[in-house]
Amino acid sequence: MTAVLEQLLNGAQFGVMLFLMAAGLTLIFGIMNLINLAHGSLYMAGAYVAAATFAAFGSFLLALLAALAAAVALGAAIEIVVFRTLYDREHLDQVLATFGLILFFNELVRMIWGATALYMQVPAFLAGHVELLSGSPYPTYRLAVIGAGLAVALLLHLLIARTRIGMLIRAGASNRAMVDALGVNVTLLYTLVFALGAALAAFAGAMAGPIFTVESGMGESVLILAFVVIVIGGIGSLRGAFVAALLVGIVDAMGRAFLRPLLASFMSHAAADNAGPALASMLIYILMAAILLIRPQGLFPPRGR
Amino acid sequence: MKSTIAVAAALSLLVAPAFAEQSVKIGFVTTLSGPAGVIGKHMKDASTLALEMLGGKIGGLPATIVYGDDQFKPDVGRQISEEMLQRDKVDFMTGFIWSNVLLASYQPIIRSGVILIGANAGPHELAGAMCAPNYFSASWQNDQTPEAMGKFMNDQKMNDVYLIAPDYAAGKDMVNGFKRYFKGKVAAEVYTKPGQSDYQVEISQIRQAAPKALFIFLPGGMGIQFVKQYAQSGLRDQIPLYSAFTVDETTLPAIGDAAAGNYEVSFWSPDLDNPRNRQFVAAFRAKYHYMPSYYAAQSFDAINMIDAAVTAVKGNLADKQGMIAAIDKADFPSVRGAFKYGPNHFPIENFYLLKIVKDADGEYVRKIQSTIFADHADAYASECKMK
């Protein structure tokens, strides 16, 4: 039982990180109708800046702030230089242009920080572990990640549902022309939304630093999964992103841990050794395909556009 | 327009001088990017130093080393090897950190007749059925190092050991080597994804299994992540960690305290006491200001081996047989001390038990504790049908 609990927590931790990425993506896509493959690069930028700042100054808080600031600046820059032209283009153009951006940013971090990976230590105040049930310590840092992710999710919900900016964002998603006609600066609104998405991605990257290796191209694998999450959750829906992210995270963790032993109970060990990891890595995609077949718009498609 | 450029490019090749001054080109395939890039750095630095100490000359001829980055991918490694053979027309190939990259690149190199000196990976296939006259190992056969750890843990009468290795050619060799000499109970054999960085799932499983000891093979960035996460999990004091190729000079700077007191095994250590090694370590530290690893030591030896070969044939690079015979004599000053080659072109050498301790400067280093094997040959020599 403790094994299951531990894997659930692992899944939840991975899930909230996916949510941070997916939230930004779904906002940007849902509101601005923009597919941004370079979202992973913002995650990577956050991780690199956080790791470098932490190594230089030893303060985790400073590292987080630096990462957020860098991402917001970078996001705004990309938005103004590249995306303003892309809003009116077909999705294919957006996919290709942002794919080119990925190549550029991957190389850029190599040029700035070198090709070998950066390592980020877990900050001292979050090191160690917490006894959840007796005899079952769980790393404090990972619990902190789960907590931080949930906090951000709550803040985001409050922002979108309860503030004026949030109302403008929702209105802009429904009918951009009308909002524009009412005198709201839609261009500025879009830039703000993009900056928000970038900040979320960078936050995820900074938190991921101590867990994953900070290396060029680290954004790609998370990006694909983030897209899977928003497709499952329903594009443009924050609630969908949240549910789908946790679902994906938990399914992944459980699959990696329990599929092989499960298969071994009725297959030969050698076959299970092959089939287990294979199925585990394909599980998420099978899940996505299955959900799309039943509900092609995702689990929580946002009402009206 | 572009097709004109292509034609012009092709034609311009005819104009290039066909016979430059006789020189030696060495192709060096290693990993320069990603978390394993630190290993490539050690190898590149060591080989550069070796060439420098030889005055930039191999066997008296001016020499260059062409470096290629395999990105830890077998298909990329194979492609670069073929490019080095065809486009750069190298006279020797060396390097190769990873067994899977080496195995993928092996056939084209051997077929071309160019002499290949493996500076790290030593998959059992190449020690056995796939041995070739123009292939030599400057390092070891994969199984040998874990064999030493297996013998040590067996002699200590340990039982219930949990094994972890990445799921690729070398990973399996390591586990096999360990089990060849360790006759106690193996709690589990777990193969992880090569390049994996998050080991929370595996650490949770270890906690469930509650073995008496843990033996791992996780080179490069994989080991750094695992050892750090393992220390964070609090299991380190209950289940001691033993490893091979995991906690070494490439990973210690990043792992730090998390590895204090761990045991490792190797055929070499910076504190190995012979004149050549003292010279190498001092020169390396003076030039690069960090401690060389066995990856560096092996690369250093590989370049010197090539130099000995070319010197023996007096610069006649066409005399492959002569060069092969020269290398086989192992008649050059090696950082590991004197050693011989087995019939399958793998070294017969010593293996030592190492411990991670703090040195006089407060840095963590590996120090030799005892000799586990003296003049140890690999287990596959009989499968090689050469000679």
Next chain:
Amino acid sequence: MSVARRSLVIGVSLAALAITPAIALAAGEPFYVTLLTRIMIFAIAALSLDLILGYGGMVSFGHAAYLGIGAYAVGILAFYGITSGPLQFAVAILASAAAAAMIGAVSLRTSGVYFIMITLAFAQMLYFLAESLNIYGGDDGLNIAQPSDFGRLVDLGDPPTLYYVVLAVLLVLLLLSRQLINSRFGLLVQGVKSNERRMAALGFPTFRYKLVAFILSGTICGLAGALFANLTLFCSPSIMHWTRSGEIMMMVILGGMGSLFGPVLGAALYLLLETVLSGATEHWQAILGPLLVLVVLFSRSGFFGMLIGERTARGRADG
């Protein structure tokens, strides 16, 4: 005017391709024969993608999967000692067709970004499958002992022979594609790209047309995969990674989407740039990336379009 220029560009390119092996071998540089063979194989893959992307408007981000299926068909059969060329290629083609049929049947029910995602997902699934099949090497890849055996017909182990075989296949496919595009079927598929609702309203079974085009495209790409296996004598899961699909798409765009010869030039441009730039500087991707962005933003007709002096209208397709 434009027709003459177009013929000139195509003619010169093909002529250059035809004589290069002779020149390269005379100069003692067999490397270029291998390089150009690789370029032509990717040109075939890019051409197959352009058929559904440029002409059909289907953004398949998982085309590398078919390259992989074709390559592994050759590799796996060789692993079991079945080296007959005709058999290997037949399996490669049939397997790719079957896979494309299954993937297309599911994916084409969606559209827009969902279609992109689901084709990508299927490619990733196949990638992970190949990675975990340890018996066929898994992540380490699979060595192929010898090229496909076509008996006395051709020896694919001889680089110049393989080169000319690939060139011949490319030429045949270019001609067949032109027939296809100008046929009733081809016009209908282009009509679907232009306005699917209108085509459906006119009574055409749009799903069926898209699926057939999708299957044809996947099959051709599988053929490229089988040729690739013969070139490298090695297959590994990385051939199916989604970034490889992105590269093929880049070749189509760089060369000129919606033209037949564009992808050929695009493949050449991309791979030559990669070879030249990576020799010049290790940071070549920092140049290639922005280049792609610029091409996408400012010139849909790509390099081929620039050469023949053409600019396609940059409009926004519906939906």
